[in-house]
Amino acid sequence: MVRRLLARIGQALIVLLAAFTASFLLLQALPADAILIKFMNPDLGLSPEQIAEIHAAYGAGTPLWSQYLRALGSFLTGDFGTSVQAGVPVRDSLAANLPATLTLAGLGFLAAVILALTVSVLSNLTGLVWLRNGLAALPSLFVSVPVFWLGILLIQVFSFQLKLVPVIDPGPWERLILPVAALAVPISAPLAQILMRNIDAVLTQPFVAVARAKGASRHSVLWRHVVPNALLPTLTIAGVLFGELLAGAVVTETVFGLNGLGTLTQQAVANQDVAVLQAVVVISATAFVLINLAVDLLYPLLDPRIAEAEAR
């Protein structure tokens, strides 16, 4: 058991190191020099000697492996370098933008879970065949909708035609209603798909028949026995969903003009600000690896059947 645990943690660390190395190679070693792009600008009136000096100050002249080791060392101590474009430490701009994105992503996730539960439970409870088929088709529609288009559509319908959500000077929570809705729709699709399949699978289990035979109503069996059991396997896609949430945040923040990690990433790409982009990539890979590690380690505790199967 301990050996398996250590092997799993070791594997996670290797993936993290590889993600850092890949992002370093792609963003720092290969591309055209972002420092030169900024300071070669003739408007700044810098002499070639001054440019060389700035270049050396950013450590661009040293051999690749020493740059790599230095970057790795500073990443491990939480120093993500300096944004070439904004001239501020990347750590500061991340710290300033992270809370907003986490709020958006967290609320989006919550809304997605509620939406997925509603769709899958309704499709199970309804006796109407057309409604059931319609609800079952919803997830494949939800994954096919571009998030940015959905965002624009929501603004057009709810802000401009129905005038339900103000666009001019909205409150801190009103501002989040439409972005959260736009973000939740594509995230809810894989959740609803897994839930529908699981609810059908759990319903055939003997304990459901026993609970029904003891006189429990269909609703109470569904909510007390079936839904908790059907929800558990969705944990396995938690890491993937996190990535989707982050990617969705980049797009929704751009559409709705919100400040956050997404806008920061989008500006970093537009300005070739590699330090910011690398920090965002490494942080999201870290979060993905940690979430998956946590799910792997916690799952046997939540579902004793798996722990038993492993012990055997």
Added chain:
Amino acid sequence: MSTVPTGIFASGSEAGRTAPAAAAWRITRGGFAVLRRTPPGLALAWLVIATVVLWALAPGLFAGQNPVAGIGREKLLPPSAAHLLGTDALGRDLYARIVHGAVHSLSGAFVAVTVGLFAGTILGLVAGAKGGLVDILVMRLVDTLLAIPTLLLSLTIIVLLGFGTVNAAIAVGLASVASFARLTRSEVVRVRGADYVEAAYGSGGTFWRVLWRHVLPNSLTSVIGLAALQFGTAILSISTLGFLGYGAPPPTPEWGLLIAEGRNYISRAWLTTAPGIVVVLVVLSANRISRSLAGNAR
């Protein structure tokens, strides 16, 4: 007139036909049988894909108006008989722009799927067939690529390659390499243990020859299902990159860019709604076809 027996399909009505006519009749009847067995949703999906492919191949047949140069005094017109979907801020016909945009979105998705399919299949094939250290190294690389959200991975590659239609397509394709590699590897591992592969090695086949003749063809069915799924995903991703401004430059009528340009005219809802609906329909259809292909594989 010679009355040639037409084999096992011969029936009373066919007996009187000439051989070529009977063969043609058989093919037509076979075609109808396939059509009858096709669920209406799937047929509709193929119809949508066929339409946009035709748009991409011969846009002039479907939309006569110029997609790039507009008529200034006809700007921001609502949909009418002359302009089916209205006009944009520069007086360009929106329907013509959507039809002419098909080639950008479709060829972008085609490039993306080709890149992902080739690189991913080769990686997965080698990892699954070689095993050992190669397998471990490739699969850790795949794990790493999967750990980075695909949009961020695409953005990273775009920073490296620069903006543009082809670069965006390559970036989307490279971001999908990991899922192709993982699926191919699992298929190869499944096929590798089969008796006929053992027999091919036993009768003197070299590693690459057996891989090419026996392992690859038998591993490919579900990979093709994934390719169809990735085609839809690629169209979504490319339109997202186009919307963010990293794909085709204006005035290219790329679908994502059309939506981005239309959003500034909120009261002219058709400017964003129409291209968006086209994207949704194409992606839905690609996903539907992918499901039918994956179903055939099983």
